[in-house]
Amino acid sequence: MSKPLLQVRDLSVVYGRRNAATHALSTVDLDVAVGGRLAVIGESGSGKTTLALALARLLPPEAVVEGSIAWPGLDRSPVGGRDIGYVFQDPGSSLNPVLTIGEQVSEGARRHLGLSRGAAKKRALELLERVRIPDPEAALRAYPHQFSGGQRQRIAIAAAIAANPLVLIADEPTSALDMVVQAGIVRLLDRLVRDEGMSLILITHDIALASGLADAIAVFRDGRLVETGPTPQLLSRPANAYTRMLINSHIDFTSPRLIEAG
Ligand code: ADP
Ligand code: MG
Numbered sequence: 001m002s003k004p005l006l007q008v009r010d011l012s013v014v015y016g017r018r019n020a021a022t023h024a025l026s027t028v029d030l031d032v033a034v035g036g037r038l039a040v041i042g043e044s045g046s047g048k049t050t051l052a053l054a055l056a057r058l059l060p061p062e063a064v065v066e067g068s069i070a071w072p073g074l075d076r077s078p079v080g081g082r083d084i085g086y087v088f089q090d091p092g093s094s095l096n097p098v099l100t101i102g103e104q105v106s107e108g109a110r111r112h113l114g115l116s117r118g119a120a121k122k123r124a125l126e127l128l129e130r131v132r133i134p135d136p137e138a139a140l141r142a143y144p145h146q147f148s149g150g151q152r153q154r155i156a157i158a159a160a161i162a163a164n165p166l167v168l169i170a171d172e173p174t175s176a177l178d179m180v181v182q183a184g185i186v187r188l189l190d191r192l193v194r195d196e197g198m199s200l201i202l203i204t205h206d207i208a209l210a211s212g213l214a215d216a217i218a219v220f221r222d223g224r225l226v227e228t229g230p231t232p233q234l235l236s237r238p239a240n241a242y243t244r245m246l247i248n249s250h251i252d253f254t255s256p257r258l259i260e261a262g
Contacts, residue, residue, distance in 0.1 A: 039210030042220035085160035102140030108162030
């Protein structure tokens with residue numbers, strides 16, 4: 001077996017003080033393969049975002065972390081923004097309203113790849129093309145409010161991959177968008193991680209989305225990892241009653257492929 005990209009061992013995260021503490025994650029063990037696509041699923045409050053933030057080292061100061069997150073293939077500490085790209089649920093929270101799209105998309109390339117202003121602009125143009133923003137040249141000079149929600153999420157994704165990260169972490173990247181727009185973002189993520197050879201950690205409460213995009217699924221409940229495994233096995237032969245319940249409750253909305261597998 002080759003080394004995993006990420007190795008989470010005995011990870012626990014508690015928010016707040018002893019007498020008012022929330023145990024957001026408890027003793028989680030999880031691996032992410034190099035080039036792997038892991039979907040993290042579970043209902044609201046199950047600890048998905050906490051896991052994503054912990055992996056990206058973006059947890060707020062009130063979070064108390066125990067356990068370890070190792071990067072076995074990397075001979076140095078990972079750098080957020082360079083090794084880890086992060087896409088938030090709401091593109092409004094990752095894009096700054098008073099900076100141009102060009103400034104924001106080229107920022108990662110300038111900071112982490114050491115590109116000059118001119119080279120970073122070229123990189124931004126190329127990234128906006130990759131995420132299919134119409135008229136990327138004009139988009140460079142525009143501001144976030146001039147774009148639709150779906151386009152803003154595309155721009156946020158372009159900014160997240162600007163420094164060629166090893167892994168892209170996307171926390172419910174489509175749940176603030178309407179259905180038709182969601183499908184386009186899913187296709188975009190699929191294409192980008194394939195073309196760039198990135199790993200993907202997709203946080204979602206949508207098991208159909210997880211099954212379409214990920215090769216492995218981890219199911220969380222109340223801060224604990226309930227079950228994890230390759231997508232086809234987990235969907236066709238879930239070991240855990242909670243996973244079975246999640247699959248059954250989504251069966252009406254899912255693809256024929258998933259229904260056959262179940
Ligand atoms: P999910 O993304 O699956 O909805 P979260 O990781 O956001 O779950 O939250 C897990 C638990 O931690 C929830 O009970 C939530 O209320 C709590 N929590 C999340 N962030 C904080 C915070 N900054 N301070 C206190 N509690 C938090
Ligand atoms: Mg969340």
